[in-house]
Amino acid sequence: MNREHANPGSATKREVNVDGAMRSFAKSFGALNAFRVESCIHCGICADSCHFYHATEDPKYTPILKVEPLKQAYKREAGPLAPFFRWFGLKRRVTAEELEEWQELLYDSCTLCGRCSLICPMGIDVAALIEEGRRAMFEAGLAPKELYDRAEHEQRTGTPGPSEPGYREKLEAIGREHNVPIPLNHDSVNVMLCVFSLDLDRYPKQVAALAQVMHHLGESCTFRTESLLVDNDAYYAGSREWQRSISRRLIDQAVACGAKVVIVPECGHAYTALRWEAAELYGKKLPFRVLHIAEYLAEKLAEGKLKLNKTNGGSTTFHDPCQVVRKGGVMEAPRKLMDAMGVDLREMTSHEGFGLCCTGGGGVMLLERARPLHYRAVQEKMREVDATGAERLLTTCTGCRFNFDDAREHFDWDKTPQSLLELVAENLAEE
Amino acid sequence: MTLLDFARGPGMNFALAVFVLGVLWRLVGIALLNYWRPKSEPRQGWLRAMMGGALATGTRSWPHREFIGRTGYGELLGYSYHIGLFIVILFFAPHVAFFKGLFGVSWPAMPSTWIHLIAVLTLTLFIAVLVRRVTNRVLRRLSNFDDYFSWFATALVIVTGLMTTGHIGASYETLQAWHLLSVELLLVWFPFGKLMHAFFIFPSRAINGYLLSRKGAAS
Numbered sequence: 001m002n003r004e005h006a007n008p009g010s011a012t013k014r015e016v017n018v019d020g021a022m023r024s025f026a027k028s029f030g031a032l033n034a035f036r037v038e039s040c041i042h043c044g045i046c047a048d049s050c051h052f053y054h055a056t057e058d059p060k061y062t063p064i065l066k067v068e069p070l071k072q073a074y075k076r077e078a079g080p081l082a083p084f085f086r087w088f089g090l091k092r093r094v095t096a097e098e099l100e101e102w103q104e105l106l107y108d109s110c111t112l113c114g115r116c117s118l119i120c121p122m123g124i125d126v127a128a129l130i131e132e133g134r135r136a137m138f139e140a141g142l143a144p145k146e147l148y149d150r151a152e153h154e155q156r157t158g159t160p161g162p163s164e165p166g167y168r169e170k171l172e173a174i175g176r177e178h179n180v181p182i183p184l185n186h187d188s189v190n191v192m193l194c195v196f197s198l199d200l201d202r203y204p205k206q207v208a209a210l211a212q213v214m215h216h217l218g219e220s221c222t223f224r225t226e227s228l229l230v231d232n233d234a235y236y237a238g239s240r241e242w243q244r245s246i247s248r249r250l251i252d253q254a255v256a257c258g259a260k261v262v263i264v265p266e267c268g269h270a271y272t273a274l275r276w277e278a279a280e281l282y283g284k285k286l287p288f289r290v291l292h293i294a295e296y297l298a299e300k301l302a303e304g305k306l307k308l309n310k311t312n313g314g315s316t317t318f319h320d321p322c323q324v325v326r327k328g329g330v331m332e333a334p335r336k337l338m339d340a341m342g343v344d345l346r347e348m349t350s351h352e353g354f355g356l357c358c359t360g361g362g363g364v365m366l367l368e369r370a371r372p373l374h375y376r377a378v379q380e381k382m383r384e385v386d387a388t389g390a391e392r393l394l395t396t397c398t399g400c401r402f403n404f405d406d407a408r409e410h411f412d413w414d415k416t417p418q419s420l421l422e423l424v425a426e427n428l429a430e431e
Numbered sequence: 432m433t434l435l436d437f438a439r440g441p442g443m444n445f446a447l448a449v450f451v452l453g454v455l456w457r458l459v460g461i462a463l464l465n466y467w468r469p470k471s472e473p474r475q476g477w478l479r480a481m482m483g484g485a486l487a488t489g490t491r492s493w494p495h496r497e498f499i500g501r502t503g504y505g506e507l508l509g510y511s512y513h514i515g516l517f518i519v520i521l522f523f524a525p526h527v528a529f530f531k532g533l534f535g536v537s538w539p540a541m542p543s544t545w546i547h548l549i550a551v552l553t554l555t556l557f558i559a560v561l562v563r564r565v566t567n568r569v570l571r572r573l574s575n576f577d578d579y580f581s582w583f584a585t586a587l588v589i590v591t592g593l594m595t596t597g598h599i600g601a602s603y604e605t606l607q608a609w610h611l612l613s614v615e616l617l618l619v620w621f622p623f624g625k626l627m628h629a630f631f632i633f634p635s636r637a638i639n640g641y642l643l644s645r646k647g648a649a650s
Contacts, residue, residue, distance in 0.1 A: 031464040035638065038461060039631040042578050043509065044569035048501035059572035080460020081623065118649055119498050121506065122628065123491050123636030125643075276646060279471040289472065329474045329647030353649020354497040 018096045021140035025070065026077035029132070034079065036129055037071050039122040040064055046126050049119040051359050052109045055376040063116035063126045066105040067133045069094045099142050106133045107144050108370035112236075112269075113322035113357035127327070134238030146366045147237040155242035158249055160197055160231050167228050170200045171207065178208035181215055186222035191296075192259035192288075193223045194230035194250065196267040196398050203398060209425035210265055210293065216428045217300060221263075227253035230264055232273035236363030244281035247274060254288050261289045263296050266421050268323030268361060268397040275328060292324055293421055294396045298333035301340055307429035310342035317346045317390035319381075319404070319417070320355040321397030334396050334420055341427050346388040356381050358395075360403025378407045385415055396420040435604045438611035446615035453622025454630060474647035483644020484637040491636045508560055515553030516585075519546055519592070547596060554589045557582070577624040584620050587613040 029037075047053040047062040059065070076082060076091035085091040114127040137143055143151075150160040159167055168184075175182035183193075193214065199206045214221050227250045234242035254262050264271045275290040291299070300306035318338065324330045331352055338345055350356045359377040364370050385393055393415045395401055404417035432440075473480065492510065494502045520526055524540035531537040561582055564570045591610040594600055601609070620626065643650035 029464065030467055031461055032467055032638065034461045034464050035631065035635055038457070039628060039635040041625050041628045042570070042573040042575070043505065044567065044573050045498075045502050045505060047569045048498055053569075057568070059569040062569050062573060065573060078464065080457045084623075114648075117639070117643075118495065119502065120639075121491055121509075122632055123487060123639040125639050276471050280467070280469070283470070285470055285472060326649045327646070331647065331649075350497050354495060 018094060018099060018140050021136060022069075022073040022094050023077055025132075025136040025139060026073045029074050029078055033129065033132055034074065036124045036126075037067075037074055038079070039124050040071070041122060043121060045119055045121060046116040049115040051111075051113075051115075051357055051377045051380055052373065054380055056373070060105065061109050063110070063130065064120075064124070066102070066110055067126075067129045069098050069102050070129070070133050070136055073136070096140075099137060099140055102133075103137060103142050103144065104370075106130060106137055107147070107236075107362075108364060108367055109373060111322070111357050111359060111362035111364050113361060114327045115322070115354070115357065118326075118354065131238070134236075135240055136238070138238035143237040143239070144363075144367055146368070147233055147363050150231075150233040150366065151237040151239055151242050151246075154229075154231060154233055155239075155245045158227065158246075159229055160233055163197075167195075167197065167200055168225050170204075171195060171223065171228065174200070174204045174207045175211060177204070178212070180208050180211045182211055183214075183222045185225055186220075186257065188258045189220045189222045190259065191219050191221035191261045191263055192227070192250075192254045192257055193221050193263055194265065194270075195223070195228060196265055196270060197229050197231050198398050198402060199265060199267075202402065203419065206266065206398065206419045206422055209419065209422045210263075212425045213297065213306075213421070213428065217305060222257055222259075224253040224257060230267055230270040230274065232270055233363070233366075235269055235273045235277070236366070240281065243273060243277065247278035247281055250274060251278065251282060251286060259288050261291055261296070264290060264292050266293060266396045266398050266401075266419055268321040268328075268399055269363075271328050271330075272323045292328065292330050292333070292396070294324070294333040294337060295330050297421075297424055298336045301336060308337070308340045308424065309427040309429045311423060311427050313343070313423070314391035315344045315346050315389065316392040316394055317348055317385055317388040318351070318420075319348075319358060319385070319393065319395040319400055320352055321395060321400045322355070322357050322361060324397055326353045326355065337420060337424060338394070341423065343394075343423075346390040348384045348388055350384065356384060358397075358400040358403045360406070361399055365399065365403055365406070375407075375410060378403065379411075382407060382411065382413060382415075393417045394420050394423065433604070433608070435608040435611070438608045438615065442612060442615050446618040450618040450621050453619075454627070457622050457627060458630065469642070469645065471646075473645045475644055477645075480641050480645040483650055484639075484641030487640020487643075487650050488633050488636040491640075505563065508556060508563065512553050512556035512560060515549050515556060516589075519550050519553060519589075522546065543596070547593070550589060550593055550596075554586070554593065557586050557589065561586075580620065581624050581626050584613075584617045585626075588617055 044062055046064050050061055050063050052061040072091055073094050076085050110130050112127055112131060116126040120126060154160050172182055193210065195207050232243055232246045234246055250262065264274055271292050279286050297306060318334060358381060359374055364374055393404060395417055401417045401419060407413055408415060494506050522541040523546045524543065527537050527540045564574055564578065591613045595606040595610045640650050
């Protein structure tokens with residue numbers, strides 16, 4: 001089935017090839033994903049973990065339902081009973097109309113937060129299946145235009161879109177404004193640094209904080225013009241090939257400058273893309289360590305190379321970014337840093353690995369049409385934050401921070417999210 | 432050949448053959464698909480990751496405190512009838528004798544009165560599960576033929592079993608034949624639907640637990 005298709009909410013048309021994409025997807029599904037799909041008993045428990053279901057009580061937001069067409073494609077094309085399903089017409093072909101309907105479920109109403117993967121009594125990693133689902137949608141030509149365009153631009157140029165002035169100029173300007181050295185294009189360094197484009201545009205102080213702590217630590221490090229940005233919107237869009245080429249740019253530059261460590265700034269999706277998925281797409285182990293900035297700082301703290309002053313910012317609650325903490329395994333580092341600064345931490349009801357998502361991840365905040373649903377979902381998180389009674393909201397992911405800032409503006413909320421990295425930079429102790 | 436002779440002989444042999452071959456077909460069919468070996472640097476070594484996988488096979492039976500308020504009732508219902516089914520299947524004296532004939536090993540049976548009580552309770556829970564499936568909006572939306580037919584095939588076995596032990600509705604031999612035929616229907620259906628979760632559940636939990644523990648992620 002080949003036809004021209006206009007993505008909902010998109011201004012351009014791309015070719016839709018549902019049959020080919022579904023067959024190709026099903027054939028490359030693999031034993032692990034097959035096991036996941038075959039294990040589902042339709043118990044519906046995953047709905048109880050999802051903030052979009054909590055907010056709406058609409059059964060269509062049940063996480064496992066979001067991959068229903070893909071289960072159908074797998075069972076019809078590649079599963080052990082596929083011949084029976086085809087001969088007796090028990091599983092229909094997935095149609096373009098079905099996939100169009102499912103676009104909202106896979107992109108607008110899933111932040112890839114992975115909470116559903118913790119609740120499943122069968123142990124199914126539902127979020128991993130949803131990532132596969134996005135890949136199939138991308139292959140079918142049905143990735144939302146906003147995500148497609150950013151990913152396409154990134155794989156071609158290294159940036160999510162045109163920028164005037166350029167990102168390098170923005171970085172250098174931040175260095176001048178905050179009076180902090182910006183190491184750029186050095187060779188033979190220990191650490192390669194990157195920034196998230198949103199930090200350069202919206203949170204320059206966070207970029208300055210990164211440069212400041214690295215300078216303070218006297219670390220041999222550099223940014224590289226060719227791999228300045230850590231963004232990987234292909235992860236959101238669902239393109240394996242583009243995700244590979246975007247990651248490859250970072251890998252090649254890290255190798256070129258001899259870095260033993262690549263630090264991912266406060267950015268959740270970039271951490272997943274580089275720390276856990278890049279090696280899979282690269283085809284072998286990465287020739288350097290990938291550390292989230294909080295992990296790196298916690299290591300330096302443990303080594304005694306980072307000393308921090310006590311902060312007096314009042315009671316604080318910490319939002320655990322899903323990609324960094326729940327899915328990424330950076331469980332202890334943020335709390336070790338807060339502890340070292342004497343932060344008066346008031347934990348939310350759901351925290352660490354089981355924390356509620358900020359509801360803006362997975363590219364959801366980039367989809368304008370998803371805003372109404374997102375604003376319904378974010379209120380549960382806001383209530384959890386408010387219930388702590390904390391004066392300050394900290395996090396260590398710019399995407400989460402931006403989402404909370406957006407909620408603050410939309411709801412006239414009295415919480416201003418702050419960056420853990422900025423707090424560390426403000427509390428660096430001299431030897 | 433009487434109906435009971437058929438059910439005990441060729442019927443049972445056919446059902447067991449479909450069950451064994453079907454289960455193998457489905458498991459081998461998945462095993463023959465392509466494999467993926469993680470290449471990212473693990474946060475935890477293979478031993479700790481394996482321990483995480485082993486732990487997840489047990490801990491997933493109990494809802495985490497974050498979720499228990501929402502999922503407690505459904506999980507209690509689900510696990511309770513499974514426990515009831517296991518007790519009745521494994522510890523009713525005629526079943527113990529059946530397994531001895533099949534596998535050559537036996538174990539002590541439970542008193543029949545207890546088994547009857549547990550079977551009635553299990554059937555009651557089973558009906559509650561169906562009511563929940565058709566009244567809960569999420570479950571109704573997810574459910575398909577497989578869910579309802581698997582429920583029917585399992586419930587039929589419990590109902591005919593209770594009818595047989597209670598001598599209700601027909602002669603004892605006829606009731607025995609019906610019960611055996613209902614078991615055979617269940618065995619034939621087993622490899623084709625969700626009942627296969629009996630084979631998937633522990634490997635699925637273990638694999639997911641291993642992969643998450645490898646990353647040091649929540650599991």
